[in-house]
Amino acid sequence: MLLSIEDLRKSYPGPEGAVSVLRGVTLSLAAGETLALTGESGSGKSTLLHLVAGLDAVDGGRILLDGHEVNALDDSGRARLRRNTVGIVFQQFNLIPSLDVAANIAFQARLSGATDREDLSRLAGVLGLEAHLRKYPEQLSGGQQQRVAIARVLAARPKLILADEPTGNLDEATADEVMGQFLALVAEAGSALLMVTHSPRLAARLGRHAHLSQGRLA
Numbered sequence: 001m002l003l004s005i006e007d008l009r010k011s012y013p014g015p016e017g018a019v020s021v022l023r024g025v026t027l028s029l030a031a032g033e034t035l036a037l038t039g040e041s042g043s044g045k046s047t048l049l050h051l052v053a054g055l056d057a058v059d060g061g062r063i064l065l066d067g068h069e070v071n072a073l074d075d076s077g078r079a080r081l082r083r084n085t086v087g088i089v090f091q092q093f094n095l096i097p098s099l100d101v102a103a104n105i106a107f108q109a110r111l112s113g114a115t116d117r118e119d120l121s122r123l124a125g126v127l128g129l130e131a132h133l134r135k136y137p138e139q140l141s142g143g144q145q146q147r148v149a150i151a152r153v154l155a156a157r158p159k160l161i162l163a164d165e166p167t168g169n170l171d172e173a174t175a176d177e178v179m180g181q182f183l184a185l186v187a188e189a190g191s192a193l194l195m196v197t198h199s200p201r202l203a204a205r206l207g208r209h210a211h212l213s214q215g216r217l218a
């Protein structure tokens with residue numbers, strides 16, 4: 001199993017004591033599987049993604065990712081896992097403002113040692129970015145920036161992609177189109193995908209669906 005989450009628990013401090021957000025979440029994802037995660041606003045979807053990425057510490061339970069227990073790793077071990085195994089597409093795109101589109105796409109791939117130029121230009125082609133490769137992020141629309149963020153993650157060919165509303169800033173028609181391209185490229189790369197979405201329509205396009213409610217998955 002690529003990802004096994006067992007009895008995961010997470011609370012945050014609140015004004016009236018700790019607020020329990022995840023209350024025993026158990027979930028497995030095999031290599032190449034795609035899963036949509038839905039749930040009301042504030043139900044803990046982003047929290048779950050952050051914990052899997054090792055960006056925050058768990059309170060209880062375990063996350064096994066590609067044979068590593070995420071929370072048993074030190075900071076550099078978690079950083080290595082993020083660099084080599086996980087690709088992250090969050091809503092704030094985190095493109096590097098001083099790099100042009102081509103360099104942004106290549107950036108993550110270089111870090112993880114995957115530098116196939118043909119692969120990069122093909123990705124840019126499929127995502128409709130060829131005309132923008134020499135532009136800087138601030139010269140792009142929100143939708144174009146989202147495509148660059150998607151291309152950047154795919155270029156590194158991670159085993160697991162964590163995506164939080166990756167088409168959340170797009171109108172419905174464009175979101176459908178970009179999601180189609182994204183899912184086709186994910187399938188081609190053989191990556192597993194754990195994707196948060198508010199849209200039942202987009203969720204239905206993934207292989208599996210889990211719903212987070214009251215701190216547990218249904």
Ligand SMILES: Nc1ncnc2c1ncn2[C@@H]1O[C@H](COP(=O)(O)OP(=O)(O)OP(=O)(O)O)[C@@H](O)[C@H]1O
Nearest residue numbers: 012013014021039040041042043044045046047048
């Ligand atoms: N760093 C933090 N400190 C305190 N509380 C937090 C922190 N991060 C998240 N929370 C709280 O935990 C709960 C879950 O937040 P989370 O962002 O995971 O929800 P979500 O399901 O992703 O929501 P949305 O769909 O609105 O993005 C919320 O009540 C939020 O206020």
